[in-house]
Amino acid sequence: MSDDKQTDEVQFGDRRDDVIRAALDAGMPCEIETWGPDPNGPLEDDSLVIGFPNGRTDRKVVIFPEDANFLYRHKFTEWTFLQKYNAVLYRDIGQIEAILVATVAAPAPINRRLMALPGVELMDESENLIDPSSVEVDPEKVKRSSTVKLADGTRVPANTRWRLTLSNESAPYSIHFTQVSKAMVSLVGGSDAGPAGNIRVSLRIDCPQVSKHDQAKEILETYSSALFFELDVKFNIALSLARRREYVGAARRTLNAKGEQQYPQLPKRKYAREAVTLYSYGRAATNTPLLQYLAYYQAIEFFFPSFHGAELLSKVRNKIRDPRFDVEDNSSLQRIVKIAGGFNRGNTGEKDQLTATLSGSLDDTHIREMVKNVLGMEEFLGKKDQIKGVPTISFAPNSQVLAQVAERVYRLRCRIVHSKADGGASSVDVLLPYSAEADRLSYDLALIHFLCQRVIACGSRGNLW
Incomplete structure (x- = not known):
């Protein structure tokens, strides 16, 4: 991409010119991004980028000619995104719309499953209600993959527009399940169809009195969480709000910093199968950072008894080797018993066991070497308030890094599994999935991943042959 141009330097010759003027009049930032050269087109290709309100920031949206044709006919300057969600508050019509995704894999796409529920109404392309009997289906082309069976037994094409309205006279808002609107498509791109041609579905909330971002976001989160829970319990349909997550990405760590060529070798060491299973589970949980972190922690935790016991054996061995130790002397034996009693795992805190396991590995x-090889990691781990209740790590020359790492790993684990109700008034809130803090776990995941590798390697159980 070359340097951006000013909006007054470019004339698209289509509705994008009108969209630019409307956006600038409304105080929305506009940019012209130039891409090129294009081997199959002109030397340069200018793209219009508009910053739509998104809470206290802007979300950049690339506007294509077909999008501009739609936006020109609507009051897009009154639309605002709802923070991290693929959701929009349309102030001009008093409605929230949010794209939905399936939480778990299911035999049928969510569009087909929702269409099969009682109460579904059919609509035309202008979203006017129509009679299901007016929808024509070619008998020769009827296939399960191209039609949907409604609750009353009627079969209609799977791409038929529809809605399922949920309302109550005493409720302040009414809610609709339906296909994504053309307005949403113009903002997030793509088409009505998502991956594999499945129709994308959105949740719409009619709220004509709502105009503030934070209020709209609160309504969306509160109502959708209750609705999704009941849909799962009653109909086994698991849904969630589509998110546009911002990741704090960590650079890939160099496995062989010296640049030497390495060949795969037949392993000689025998590793604890249980710990490796947990480690592999963590590696697979790439889209669920909290679950991934706990999997790595549990793999380390598997070795607590052996490393904790190793420290006990070392102390007992040193006592026995003392020339003054007398097996016939009761006081000498009592000192051994005292050491063993003090190292009872039930009497040793989990943080101490974690520290002993890491110290043994x-x-x-x-x-220090690992952190040095990950761009930006030292700065992140040393910055305050990235993750509440989790201490920073100083890499100053004389600082005890391992002890700080153990403290951070343990405190972060507590944030994930405990809440205020567990830890008392001084505890911080539980670390929630999809939160801004969860999105900042990349460096901590890289750290515990490295620790897990070291512990499994040092806790290996002899040789394979």
Whole structure:
């Protein structure tokens, strides 16, 4: 991409010129991004980018000619995104719209499953209600994959527009399930059809009195969470709001910093199968950072007894090797019993066991070298308030890095699994999925992933042959 141009330097010769003027009049930032050269087209290709309101920031949207044709006919300057969601508050019509996704894999797409529920109404392309009997289906082309069976037994084409309205006289808002609107398509791109041709579905909430971003977001989150829970319980349909997540990405760590060529080898060491299973589970959980973190932690936790026991054996061995130790002396034996009693795992805190396990697997030098090879990691781990209730790590020359790492790993684990109700008034809130803090876990995941590898390697159980 070359340098951006000013909006007054470009004339598209289509409705984008009108959209630019309307956006600038409304105080919406506009940019012209130039891409090129295009081997199959002109040397340069100018794209219009408009910053739509998104809470306290803007969300950049590339406007194509077909999008501009639609936006020109509507009051798009009164539309605002709802923070991290693929959701929009249309102030001009008093409605919230949010794209939905399936939470778990299901035999049929969510469009087909929702259309089969009682109460579904059919609409034409202008979203006017129509009689199901007026929808024509070619008998020779009727296939399960191209039609949907409604609750009354009628079969209609799967791409028929529809809506399912949920309302109550005493409720302040009414809710609709339906296909994504043309307005939403013009903002998030694509078409009515999502992956594999499945029709995309949205949730719409009629709220004519709502005009503020934070209020609209609160309504969307509150009503959708209750609605999705009941749909799952009653109909086994698991839905969630589509999110446009902003990741704090960590650079890929260099596995062989010296640049030496390495060949795969037949492994000689035998690793704990249970820990490796947990480690593999964590590696697979790429889209669920909290679950991924806990999987790595549990793999480390598997070795708590062995590393905790190793420290006990070392202390007992040192006592026995003392020339003054007398097996016939009761006081000498009592000192051994006291050491063993103090190291009872039930009497040792989890943080101490974590520290002992990490200390038995690596040292400060290993951690410093790893962090050095990940761009931006040292800065992130040393910055306050990235993740509430989790201490920073200082990499100053004389700082004890391993002890700080153990403290951070343990406190972060507590944020994930405990809440205020568990830990008392001084505890911080539980770390929730999809939260801004959860989106900032990339560096901590890279750290615990590295720790997990070291612990599994050091806790290996002899040789394979």
